[in-house]
Amino acid sequence: MSVSTPAPRLQLRGVPSDREMDAFCVQYAPRAPGHPAVRDLLRLLSEVPDDGLEPRLEWVERWIHWMRDRIPAQGLTDADDLALSPSNSRLSLLVRVLEGEGALRASVTRLVAGVCASSRGLKLFAQVGLSAGNGFFSELTDRLVRGVLPAPPEPGKLSELLLRLFPVPEDAEWLGTLSPLLLARLTALVGDPPPPEPTPSSRVRGDLMDALVLLGVQVTGLGLAEDVRDRTPDMSFRASPFLRLRMVGDAVLARDGAQESLADLLRVVEDCRGVVRTVTQHLEDFGVSVDLVYRLECIQRGLDRMEAIARVLGSPRGEPRWREALALLSDLLRLAHADRSVRALVRRNARLLARKIIERTGNTGEHDITSTQAGFHQMVHSAAGGGLLIAFATALRFFLMGLPLAPFFAGLFVAFNYAGGFVLMQLLGFTLATKQPSMTASTLAAAVGEDTGPDSGPRRMERLAELVPRVTRSQLAAILGNLGCVLPVAVAFALGFQALRGHTFLSQEQARDVVATLHPWKSATLLYAVLTGVLLWMSSVAAGWFENFVVYRRLPEALAHHPVLRALVGVKGARKVADALERHAAGVGGSITLGVLLAVAPGVGSFFGIPLDVRHVTFSFGALALAGSALGSSAVMEPGFLAAVAGVLGVGIINFGVSFTLALGVALRARDVPVSQGLRFLGAVFLRFLRNPLPFLIPPRDEPAMGGTQAQVVPLAGPPGH
Structure with missing residues (x-):
């Protein structure tokens, strides 16, 4: 919520003075002017780097650390936001500050645009949590080596940035608790840099569209494999929903994610799930292949990811889109940590x-x-x-x-x-x-x-x-x-x-x-x-x-x-x-x-x-x-x-x-x-x-013989009062 009383804008030059710090605290947190979170935010905003991807990423890490600080946040919110969690209270404070301080807002906007322009999200959206096709021992060796040896930095990949910002699996739960409304307000403030720089939303949307097409190609190849088709004999090749999935994916790309094309995609995804269920039932009746079950899981995960991306692209801008985006990001973070876990690999293959x-x-x-x-x-x-x-x-x-x-x-x-x-x-x-x-x-x-x-x-x-x-x-x-x-x-x-x-x-x-x-x-x-x-x-x-x-x-x-x-x-x-x-x-x-x-x-x-x-x-x-x-x-x-x-x-x-x-x-x-x-x-x-x-010890005399009527089922617990 924007501040209701106008106040002189802060003119920050490097490290803020004590007078500037006191004025800032009184203006944006009048009920808790001495709260350390307010002073830390002022220092953070006064140190936004002007150039360089690595300094900007380090600043984003500091911002996430400030958001997750466990110091109680009483007094940071307006009267209308008293029910907010500590993290959302800090997020609300940041939004109010950026709404009131144009210079700070401009520096953060340039930072967000620079990070998005220098990063690529295709791997994050289309590969994290999905199989790369490696065998068990190859994947096990790779994860063991990555757990022992230091990994080279890849700051240009959002998949690495996600793990850098959220280094433990429990962070996925915290990410899911953030307020979509506050994030939508924050995006409206810092998501539109001045021309000719591309907007972060257009960059991320392009990566999501690319991931949707890539996932469609991968899932189509797996779904049209011979052993999958052999277990759906009543369906012709031309009628396979996996073939239509590829075509609908092209239509989504050609129409730039129009609502009608995304709705068609969701319907085809559900048809593909029906084929997966049919093949799974066939395996239960006629024997199980570990390789085929593994590929069916890859198909199911790919379809789930396509559906999640389509929901993000098809949601209206603002709070609804951020609600879907937070669900997707939380899931991606959990899977990103699972991709590095030896225990998760062993459990899955077991x-x-x-x-x-x-x-x-x-x-x-x-x-x-x-x-x-x-x-x-x-x-x-x-x-x-x-x-x-x-x-x-x-x-x-x-x-x-x-x-x-x-x-x-x-x-x-x-x-x-x-x-x-x-x-x-x-x-x-x-x-x-x-x-x-x-x-x-x-x-x-x-x-x-x-x-x-x-x-x-x-x-x-x-x-x-x-x-x-x-x-x-x-x-x-x-x-x-x-x-x-x-x-x-x-x-x-x-x-x-x-x-x-x-x-x-x-x-x-x-x-x-x-x-x-x-x-x-x-x-x-x-x-x-x-x-x-x-x-x-x-x-x-x-x-x-x-x-x-x-x-x-x-x-x-x-x-x-x-x-x-x-x-x-x-x-x-x-x-x-x-x-x-x-x-x-x-x-x-x-x-x-x-x-x-x-x-x-x-x-x-x-x-x-x-x-x-x-x-x-x-x-x-x-x-x-x-x-x-x-x-x-x-x-x-x-x-x-x-x-x-x-x-x-x-x-x-x-x-x-x-x-x-x-x-x-x-x-x-x-x-x-x-x-x-x-x-x-x-x-x-x-x-x-x-x-x-x-x-449990002796068969009752009145139990029917084999081949007769079924035995009456006796519930484990009787009705109330018995």
């Missing part, structure tokens, strides 16, 4: 990799979840078959470890034992309980992260209310089947071996060693259980990756039509092979990976001098059963043996907990679901379990 893994893992996990009593009993029987194989694999492991083999061949045969047992389990349709948490976690994350609308919260809660009890019941069934069969089969095997050979399968020394290594606090067995949980999660990662690879590359379809395979087994046989590959890809891939990891981990630790071992609950329980058979019935009631039983119980809890937590975290990251939101949903489910735990 999310892309997670997306590739968990989509197929979640599909596989759906098969490990039962809905009915019949399904529950079937899971118990399937897991019992898995326990049968685990018991024999445990005995075979002890046999192999007793052979006089070199470490490499000993580890190789143990890996064959583990992997062979897991693969046979997969092909026979048996279940291993510890492989389920990583698979079902991805399915659970899908239920958390599917909807994003205003009513998404209740829908997610309803899905969790239906899904989580099914997951826990299925896991309980698998545990009961595995452990319930491992114990009798291992004991029967040990007793049969003793009857045939005349001595126990394990020696007394081996049996006591097994019991000692499973003691929960006198050994590192619980730490080894954590390592095994990580390995279980890694096997689920491999399972999801391999199934995604098979589906995305359409290997089943290729095998079904392979001429050599058809000649060998016939058309129907080739189709059966293809179906088997698609059905068992995740299971076989995860089984082989888990077997190799369980065998290799101790050897890797030994190579580096680290005493590593694995503790898998079913193998540990089988080994303890063999040890108990060797020690006799009286020994199994001794405190040491009972402690080993408790150790096995702890191993099981840790195996499940670690693998499930890791898998859920990766799945939530891949689906862009905040971890806090996922934990909040799971907390609500836990409270529901405390209120009524029975449905």
Whole structure:
């Protein structure tokens, strides 16, 4: 607001005198004439450089520092501006001073015109926050080098000036709090230098127009790529909105950003987003490619940037345009800092990799979840078959470890034992309980992260209310089947071996060693259980990756039509092979990976001098059963043996907990679901379990059979008052 009482203009010559300083303070801040911000502003305005880009940029830095000074700003504003924030209070003071002091206004106007005339904003508007097409390791190396070595100055680029003025990411929030109205008033004061110098607004507008055209060319090239077009088969090339995007961009440039052309651009941008959504859905159904997902993100970011620029260009001058410009600048500042952050690069690429893994893992996990009593009993029987194989694999492991083999061949045969047992389990349709948490976690994350609308919260809660009890019941069934069969089969095997050979399968020394290594606090067995949980999660990662690879590359379809395979087994046989590959890809891939990891981990630790071992609950329980058979019935009631039983119980809890937590975290990251939101949903489910735990353990009798009507969804929390 302009001052209402006229006052003699200040005649500043270099550093202001005390009398000039006092007159200035009384005139523009009568309610706080001694405020340091007023005196600092007078010194700042008296030192505006007349020439040179670098001195002018240094002055702009000092101005931003003055704007952000944390000294309270009480008394700087007029009565009508008492609600302004400290930064806007200082901005209001600057506007009032420039409105009242023509000489100061002229010097600042020349400075702004000089900075804009010497700077270019194309990189800022068209490249900051958008991919340059570098690979992960190339980009990682570049960011590490930039973080260590000093960067050469580039004062002519607005992208560098933005980071110079706002050196920390939190500055983006401060930038967004500035008043668009005050900035519009300031622009009206200092944005029109005398001819023949170009106005700053025309320079920035030209850069925005250039960025709009450049972004249109880049996004069009990405959107018309073959793998994008292949996933929109119902759309002809000529009808592609990406092709129209390029044409509309040319029209915007030809018509100098006319309102009609900008409105057409916004409509085409929305059509392009529809294509991106179609391709994304296709990837979720038919396999994910990290490269394609990365390019789709580049397209989405480019479209968002084009829309933001179009809104700035299409807004009326003054406060509306500055409101859009502040939103754009805040976003650019956040992305500019992210472009230099190694952590942001790693997080982004980890999310892309997670997306590739968990989509197929979640599909596989759906098969490990039962809905009915019949399904529950079937899971118990399937897991019992898995326990049968685990018991024999445990005995075979002890046999192999007793052979006089070199470490490499000993580890190789143990890996064959583990992997062979897991693969046979997969092909026979048996279940291993510890492989389920990583698979079902991805399915659970899908239920958390599917909807994003205003009513998404209740829908997610309803899905969790239906899904989580099914997951826990299925896991309980698998545990009961595995452990319930491992114990009798291992004991029967040990007793049969003793009857045939005349001595126990394990020696007394081996049996006591097994019991000692499973003691929960006198050994590192619980730490080894954590390592095994990580390995279980890694096997689920491999399972999801391999199934995604098979589906995305359409290997089943290729095998079904392979001429050599058809000649060998016939058309129907080739189709059966293809179906088997698609059905068992995740299971076989995860089984082989888990077997190799369980065998290799101790050897890797030994190579580096680290005493590593694995503790898998079913193998540990089988080994303890063999040890108990060797020690006799009286020994199994001794405190040491009972402690080993408790150790096995702890191993099981840790195996499940670690693998499930890791898998859920990766799945939530891949689906862009905040971890806090996922934990909040799971907390609500836990409270529901405390209120009524029975449905989490036993399937209700009135739940419909598979293929019938859907189960009625029970909300997590009842109506008010219940």
